[in-house]
Amino acid sequence: MRVYLLIMLFFCGVSFAQNSITGSVTDSNKQSIPGANVNIVGSSGGTSTDFDGTFKLNTASKPPFTLKVSAVGFETKTISVTSLSQKIDVVLKDEETKLDEIVVSASRTPERIIESPVTVERMGIQEIKNTTAPTFYDGLENLKEVHFNTSSISFKSINTRGFATVANTRFMQLVDGMDNSSPALNFVLGNLIGVSDIDVASVELLPGASSALYGANAFNGIMFMNSKSPFTNEGISVYYKYGQTSQDAAGTNDYNDFGIRAAKAFTETFALKANFTYMEATEWIAADKRSMTSGGDSHAVNQNYDGLNIYGDEVTTFIPNVGQVSRTGYREQDLTDNKVKSMKADFSAHFKPWKDDTEFILQYKIGTGSTIYQGANRYALKDFLMQQGKFEVKGKNFFGRVYFTSEDAGDSYDMRFAAWNVNRSAKSDTEWFTNYATAYQYSGAVMGTNANESAAIARNFADYNILPPALSFLPKPTGSPRFEPGSAQFNSALAKVIANPDLTQGAKFIDHSKLYHSDVNYNFRDMVKWAEIQVGGSWRKYIMDSEGTIFTDYDGPIEYKEYGAYAQLQKKWLEDRLKFTGSLRYDKSQNFDGKISPRVSFTYAAGESKRHNFRVSYQTGFRNPTTQDQYIGLDLGPFALIGSAPENLDRFQETMPVSLAGQAAGAPATVNLSGQNAYHNAYTVASVQAFAASANPADLVVANIGLVKPEQVQAFEAGYRSVVQNDLSIDLNAYYNIYNDFMNTARVISPYYGTVGTNAADPNVQMTYAALAFGDRRVYQVYTNTTAQITSFGFGVGLSKKVYKDFEFGVNYNYAQFDFDQSQDPSFVAGFNTPKHRIKASLGNAKVAKNLGFNVNVRWNTEYLWQSSFGDGMIPENTVLDAQVNYGLPKLKSVIKVGATNLFGKDYLQVIGAGAIGQMWFASWTINP
Structure with missing residues (x-):
């Protein structure tokens, strides 16, 4: 009933005493400019232009007043309105402003990209329209510094600056200020509960450490997805996409994607918005038959064959x-229907009770679907459900929000x-x-x-x-x-x-975990004039509830809390050429000591027009162990995952049968093992393998596994941005990271009986030799920190230029590498999972002819090593070409787009164990009145 009443508010004929101003916005070639912002100066009222460049602005204000009209890539213009009957026709002059676009994420305050103290990438409405990918989220792969790890056609994990698997717990993703990571898994499930293509206003991405402002999980990068306001983007918008995917293993299959958005500003103080999207497709089937054991790739030639998929x-x-x-x-493909589905909806109410920028927002989001997730095993996520609810108040100089995230694993299972x-x-x-x-x-x-x-x-x-x-x-x-x-x-x-959650007989996993979060921020710029000062803080509580199927929550949910506070100061000198930014944040997690994260940066604008911007920065970041790192207790058969929270070592218990040979040697028929055995009574896997070959006890090495603690990074960065010759944009950056206490997993082997040690004369140690020889042993995967110091370094070059009229060519190159001394920790697996060399290029023209535009993207990377708990291997070099053509139909207020991905290419891999990515073509029709 509540949802029905909300929808009725969008369509009911409620009338208010408002004035209407209409008009159009075009460029110097009389081409319409969609998405241009039209705002009343001195008021919160505003709107944006439609696909045909027209707008209708409802306002309670009476003339005279002034309109400010702006759009990315054009100069801003002001227009005086003296009469309600006045027809507003605005012509905006082209301006190369790629580096003048406004971003908020880098410093939590509006600033031009060229002035940002750190590297930042941005995707705006025009880039979203021109993307060659079927969705804007897929199109993020064409941004500089972004590398995808694709687990499923609908589950793509963003990797920036390395050290990421599909489960990228070192990267943070915010949607309208809400962290949309899974409360139990602690990483983002793609765009499952994100933003619709027709509701996204902008995307900002910060590669690299951002803990000084955003806390623990913003370790290797953070992304912000911002949706459109119903005050400035009203009406009912609809899109439908149809396409076909083609893959060697799956064949040719249909792809369908539908979305609708409804937004209405009933007055200048009250507006509502709703979105609904639905997508279905056939999975990129994982069909890798390579053997994980020595021998051939089938049981015909290898009786111990273990195929990857x-x-x-x-x-x-x-x-x-x-x-x-x-x-x-x-x-x-025999164990799942190989169907991908995604359905998400959101509803929000917006209030502006005063004639200023203060806005109250109530928002609810829900997402459900079926996809494939790859962790230690491959998981079929069936009817997985996530929900978020938020209350936020924000103004010119502040915001405060509280929100929750809850999830339900639905009918998900371990394949x-x-x-x-x-x-x-x-x-x-x-x-x-x-x-x-x-x-x-x-x-x-x-x-x-x-x-x-x-x-x-x-x-x-x-x-x-x-x-x-x-x-x-x-x-x-x-x-x-x-x-x-x-x-x-x-x-x-x-x-x-x-359907059975008992893993001795079934495969289902249960998850009803929740997350509660609040954060606040205040900017003192209107009170303090000599510098811009901000303060803020956050608080978070996890509630892990898997009924003992993932965590050791056999006797009830486990709660875990974190909090943090920060301050930032910005100051300009030398005629605003030199800008200093200093930030300091303190974070405390329930099971760990508090951490302080500083950031210091300087930017300098050189040249007569301040168009040559140099920057240097130093900051530290840290990452708390995830809830899984601390509280998981999952028997995966060949091995068990044991989290290292001190209480978790005793919570995890299992009973194992002892062999007849072991019983004959004096061991009991069964033994009880706990997490203590994994961390305090185990040998390294490599030494047990050596012992099995040599039968020499001297080969055994005791596994000295410390309990996991936060990892830390020191990040140094330098960069240069400029626009030269009026239309050549240059963006250079280089970074060097030093990682300490890098979090790592390790495999150890614990004997069922005896005490591990190096004294071969000790009878208790001798019992471990017998246990290993008789097969009375347990393999554990434990969470710890490496003793090795790890460094990573890289640089990027980005160039963009109009090569002929409005034809724009862009190219960027990224180099990434890491280094560490393997002798410091022989068992350490880095899992960098990033190509050393990457090149991306694009050529497009949004107005090659009247209402006609196109874009082409190409990506290339060298081969690289993939390492994960599921499987290791080389990812081959690949080249991917995507293209699209779009045509506007102004009279129908719509755009038709036809595109294709991986044109002329073969199936290619991004993740060892996941399905190879095939080809796709699609056609879409978007109506945006």
Whole structure:
């Protein structure tokens, strides 16, 4: 009922005593300028032009008054209005203003990009219109310094300056001031609960550390997505996109995307806005068959085959006189419907009770969908739901907001566990391996088969209960034959497994986690004249609620709190040429000592017109361990993930069966293990592997794993921005980062019994040797910090110029590298996951002919190493070409766009283990009256 009443407010015929001013805005070539801002000077009233450059401004003000008309890329103009019947026709003069665009994110105060103390990238309405990608969010990949890690067609993770997987916990994303990271996962799920293409006003991105103003998670970058105001962008806008995706594994499939936006300013003081979008497509299917074990890439030549995107074959055991053998798995595409869906909506009410900039906002956002997430395993997120609610008050010099984020995992499940337990629904692991061993040994003894032939007979018997006539005397198995994908038995077993949260039998995971956040900021610029001073602070509470399926919250939700405060001073000297910015922030997390993050920067505007801007900055950043780093307790089968919060080590408990050989050596039938074993009674994986090969106890190395603590970075940056020869924009930057206490995961092996150590004469240590030899051991992945100091460095060059009339060419190059001494921490895995060289180029013209525009983007990168807990490997070099053509229909107040991505290219990878990215073409029709 509440939603119905809200929608009715948009369409009901409520009338108010208002005056209307109409007009148009064009350029010097009489081409319409969409999205131009039209504001009443001295009032909060305003609007923006439509696609055909026309506007209608409703106001309670009576003439005379003055209008200010502005648009990116044009000079601002003021017009005097003396009569309501006056027709306003404004012609704006072209101006190269790419570096004069106003951004807020870099210093929490409006300033020109050219004056920003740090590197900042921006996407405005014109860039959004011209993007060659199917959505503005996909188009972010064409920004300088941005690299994507694509897990799914609808789940793309932004990587800036390296050290990122799909789960990029070092990057922060704000939507209208709200952090839209998952409360439980602690990273952004793409644009699941973000902004619609027809509601986004601008995007600002800061690559690099930003902790001095934005706190712990703004470690390697932060992005701000800002939506349109219903006061300045009224009306009902609609878009529809249809396209087709093409991939070797998935074939050709339909793509549909629809959105509607309704906004109404009923008076100068009250406005409402609503958005709804829906997208559906077929997934980029992950079908990488490479083996994660030594040997060939199939069970035909490798009886211990473990395919990267084949699940169930991770279940393996050693059979005497046979060797290491794995079960037959299922392909990822057999375990999910490979359909991607995304539906999101938001509603907001806006109040301006006084005739100034003070605005009260009530906002609610909801997003649900189905996609694929890759972490330690591959997860099918089905009907995953996130919600956010916000109350905010903001004005010229202040803001204060409180908001919540809640999520529900819906019908999501782990595809690896799904495969394991579908297999076990047909036949237990014990029976399967017994069948295999029996058929293997008898086929050789009775039939004289070789190893490969015996392996084929054994697998056929273990999978399907089928034997050659010569072995028909063997006992018939009690278990069922393997369930074939698509069969009624398979579908029934899979449905049961993915609905069961007990990972010994099922694959479902539960998540009802929440996040509560508040932050405030005040700028004293109207009180203090000698400098611009700001102060602010934030508070946050996490509530982890997975019912013991992800975290160790078996006995109820776990709560965790953080808070912080900051101050900033900006001062200009030398006729406003030299600007100093100094920031200082203090943050405290519940389980860790407080951290202070300073930032100091200087910018200098040289030249007669102050168009040569030089900048240097130094700042520190830090990142708190995530809720998963601290409180996860997840059994993934081959290993378990154990968070390192001190209380979590005791919360995690499991009971493990001891082998008959171990019991004969004096160990009990079962042992109880806790997180303490993982952190305080374990050997390194590499040393256990060496011990298995040599049987020499001297090869064993005790894993000295410290509890995880915040990681820190010192960031040095220098840059230069300018516009020369009137239309050549230059943007240069270079950075050097020093990381300390870099957060890392490590694999360790804990024996079921005995005490790890180096004294081979100690009976307790000798028991660990027996445990390792008998297979009585547990593999854990633990969260810690490396002792190695890591550095990263890079630089970027960006150029943009009008090469002929309104044809604009842009090119940028980025270099990125990291360095550390492996000998300081031999087991450390950096996970830089970033190409050393990247080049991006674009050519476009928004008005190549009347109402006709086009744009072309090309991206190239060198090959690079991908490292993650799911899989490692080289990402090949690739070149990607995208293009679009758009045509405006002013009479229909609409734009038609036809575009294609990865034109002429082959499927390419961005993430080892994820689906290769294919080609896509799309056509869209956007109506924006």
